[in-house]
Amino acid sequence: MPSINKSLLSICCLGFNHADFIKDNLDSILNIHYENIEVIVIDDGSSDDSIRVLEDIKETYPLPLKIISQHNTGNIGLNFNNAIRESKGDLITFISLDDVFHSKVMLQQINELNSKSNLAFIASSKALSINHLGYVDETRPGELQLSKIKNPQIEDLIRLEYEQLGAFYLQGSIFRKSIIDSIHGFDIDMTGDDIVLRIKLFNYLKIHSDWSFKIINNNNIFYRLHDNNIHKNSARQIKIVTEVWERYWPNKEIPPLLVNWVCGYVKNANFEQIIRLFTTNKKSIEMLDNIRVQTSIKKSIRNDFITSFTKFIFHRERLNEFKRVITLFSFIQFSYIKSKKRPTNNIHFTKY
Structure with missing residues (x-):
C-alpha cells in the first residue's frame, strides 16, 4: 500500500x-x-x-x-x-x-x-x-x-x-x-x-x-x-503499580493481579528486600493487610535460613543470557557458557 x-x-x-x-x-x-x-x-x-x-x-x-x-x-x-x-x-x-x-x-x-x-x-x-x-x-x-x-x-x-x-x-x-x-x-x-x-x-x-x-x-x-529488560525488575514493577494505585484509584481494593505479583516476589526475597518493598509508599504498606501477602511473608522468612544454608553449599548465578557461574561452599567457583545457537524452528522478525 x-x-x-x-x-x-x-x-x-x-x-x-x-x-x-x-x-x-x-x-x-x-x-x-x-x-x-x-x-x-x-x-x-x-x-x-x-x-x-x-x-x-x-x-x-x-x-x-x-x-x-x-x-x-x-x-x-x-x-x-x-x-x-x-x-x-x-x-x-x-x-x-x-x-x-x-x-x-x-x-x-x-x-x-x-x-x-x-x-x-x-x-x-x-x-x-x-x-x-x-x-x-x-x-x-x-x-x-x-x-x-x-x-x-x-x-x-x-x-x-x-x-x-x-x-x-x-x-x-x-x-x-x-x-x-x-x-x-x-x-x-x-x-x-x-x-x-x-x-x-x-x-x-x-x-x-x-x-x-x-x-x-x-x-x-x-x-x-x-x-537487562526493566520489566524483569519485579520490585520496580510493584513500586510502579502501587504508585499508580495510590494516585488514580486510592479508594479501590488492591488489584488481584498485584497480589499475585507481590506473593511471587516475596517467595524468593530475603528479609531486607521484603522490608524495602513494603516501605516504598502508603499503598505498599496497605498491602500488608492482605491475608495472602501475610502468608507469603511468613513462609519467606521461615525459608530464608534454609535458602541461605543451601546457597552456601551450592549456588548458581546467571550473569547474562549465556554465561552462568556456579559457587560451591562460598569459595570454589567456575563458570560456563550456554550455547548461542538459535532455534531452528523460529522466524526472524524481518520475515514478518
Missing part, C-alpha cells in the same frame, strides 16, 4: 546500553517506507558503545536523526519528555532502542491516522517477543487481554489498567502529538512511564469525546527479551 505523505511522524527512541540492538531498531524505522519521519534518540548515559554506533549510523542515515547524549537519570518519563520537546511531528510514537517496529503494520497505522483526522491514537492488542538475535519466540502468542474485548471503549481501557496493570504496549502505538502535549506528556515524579501516560490519555478522551481511537490485532512491535 503506498503511503500518504502527509503528517510528520516523530519517533522518540530511548536507549541505555543497547549498542547490540540499535541497528535493528533504526533499520525497522527505515523499513516503514514512509518518508516523512524524524527520529529523536535519547541515550541515557550508556557505558557501552551506543553513542559510537549511533554516530556511525547517522552519517548515512537517510532520515533526520537527532542524538541527545546525557548523564544517566534512570527516569524514563523525564527522558521521553526531553524527546517530546524536540519533536515537531503531528504524530508521535515511542520505542526503546532494544525493541523493533513491525514496519508494515506501522505504515498501515500511519496511513489510517492520516486519513481519519478524529483518531486520537492507534494501538495493538498483540505484541510478539523476540530473543537477543531477533528470532520470534513462538511460545509466546502475544495476545493481550484487550484482544478478548470486542469494540473496546475508553472505560474498558481504564479498567484494564487497573485489573491487568496495562491495556496495551506504548511502543508501536501512534498518537496525535497535540493530545500528548495537552496531557503534558509523562509524569516525571512517577516511577512508571507507559501506564501513567495511558491513564492520562484515557482520562483526557473521556472528557473530549469527539476523539476516537482504534485497536488493531496485528502486532506493531517486536519486544526484545534479554537480561
